Amino acid sequence: MSEKIAVIAIGGNSLVKDKAHQSVQDQFQAIKETSSHIADMIQDGWTVAIGHGNGPQVGFVLRRSEIAFKVEGVHEVPLDVCGADTQGATGYGLQQNLYNEFLERGIQKPVATVVTQVEVDRDDPAFQNPVKPIGSFMDKAEAMDKKAKDGWDVVEDAGRGWRRVVPSPLPKRVVEEPAIKQLIGGGTCVITVGGGGIPVVADESGKLQGVAAVIDKDYASSLLGNAIGAELLIISTAVEKVALNFGKPDEKWLDKITLAEAKAYLAEGIHFAKGSMAPKMQAVIWFLERGGKKAIITNPENIAKALRGETGTTIVA
């Protein structure tokens, strides 16, 4: 059993490159590339748990569901189940491609996807303030109908029409954590917390139930990392490094910073884009505060180089 445990959170760009490459075959091709970078790490002796995003995929499942309901009356898929669907499909893509990578390299390493629920607090303030747009644009009449019949929260989006919004609460507990630990302990490469996990809440008795919400996958991966005793969190995204004053004349790329510096930069509120780099930095901060040793933010192709300290942004506790 390996002592070195890492969690790698892979972003949507590892799955859907751009609008012209959205087919399942294209997604598998993108996954194949990312898988080879992950296999490099595993070859270096890391035991890896992989978290992944599912934004575009959930969008596809929802759109299919909407169209099939309107055209043929096929029942619709609720949001929590859409998330479960994408965990199955993306998990399959990852585990098949990793299996092939291991096979080619002669690595004996089991790989498996665990369908993963993540518990959120039913009193999380996010439930009072749903902001995450989901699904297709609607006209006002349809939006009002959904609001009345299905209890959806809907907002008008700057003249483009109406959209459903759902809350994005913070992850509290990875429900399948013990099983994930068993697999990691047995040396399995585990794919988990897909899309941040299927969001569930517990009632007074502890009974779990799915909720219409989305969880930030970097937050969930950060939580998972601490739960399974990972020393390293890698957030794989579209950029090679993190920048201060991103996109401004005094832009400054970061190589290596401390937790204290990361907290100070984030607190300044001007460096990292809201909804993009800011939550990634927050995920890193929480990971390091809760016992993680090191975090790296970089793009998939630079993971190995970043691990050698040659690129990427490294944040240390």
Added chain:
Amino acid sequence: MKVIVTIDGELLVSNVASRGLQGQKEAVEKIVDSLSGLLQAEHKITIVHGNGPQVGNMLFRGEIASHAVPPVPLDVCGADTQGATGYFLQQSLQNLLRRNGLKREVTAVVTQVLIDETDPAMAAPIKGVGPFFDVERAQKYGNTRSWKFIMVPGRGQQRAVPAYLPRQILEINSMRCLMENKTIVICGGGGGIPVRYDAQGQLTGVEAVVNKSHTATLLANEVQADTIIFVSQWEKIRQAFPQTVKGEFARFTLTELKEFINQRKDGLTDSMYLKLQASCKFLAAPGKLICIIPPEQLEGVLIHECGIQLISDPE
């Protein structure tokens, strides 16, 4: 006792198709609640489930929406349903265990299954998936989308897709690891996602489904399970075993079962034939037990004599 519980996909949806996913969730909860007897008795349980209705719905949605959203190949539809049905099953089981004060972990594992490509008969479109249509609509889809159909008595026309027999479960080591830790594993959903090796020796998906009864027996052999419980609708059991009526019980040894299959072959549905064929394989080893029971009797299985019991030949 190590038990593989295999649940037909039809039992994990509502009889009323319009009840949709909420109906599926409730159907899953109902079946899972009747597992409490097995759980209380501390049997080591692994669950394999079908996905006929679910995978067909997913495929249907993908094709209807293919003008707007990339369509989903059948193997990926299977993966989708492993996620969704796995989620329902694992949440229901976790809730049941907590209610009963039992401390066990539960997890669904996405499962790929290497198919047996040497059996040409199996690659035929024989497995019905998804919604039922009237003849007119079936003809329309047959013409416009080149779908094949099978007639399901009393229900209507159902789309038929190729089904294969499984040869190897690719995630078996991970499953063993979980089982050794007493975790209840949900796996092999829909018989598993069918895969094969391509010319370059790379694993690749096959647009088909896998027979879950055979996957269940393959799994049972791999993990040295003693018992397989096939949960199936009463009508289907009664249709196959006409001598049993509700509340009655029948037992066959392997030799008797083989004889029964020979005599009844033409009267058995594909699904039941494959169940019994898979059963014969499992019962070839000594001391094995298979129960084919309706969900109504699941609570008392292995406690009372119920349903159809198939046993290895006495040594």
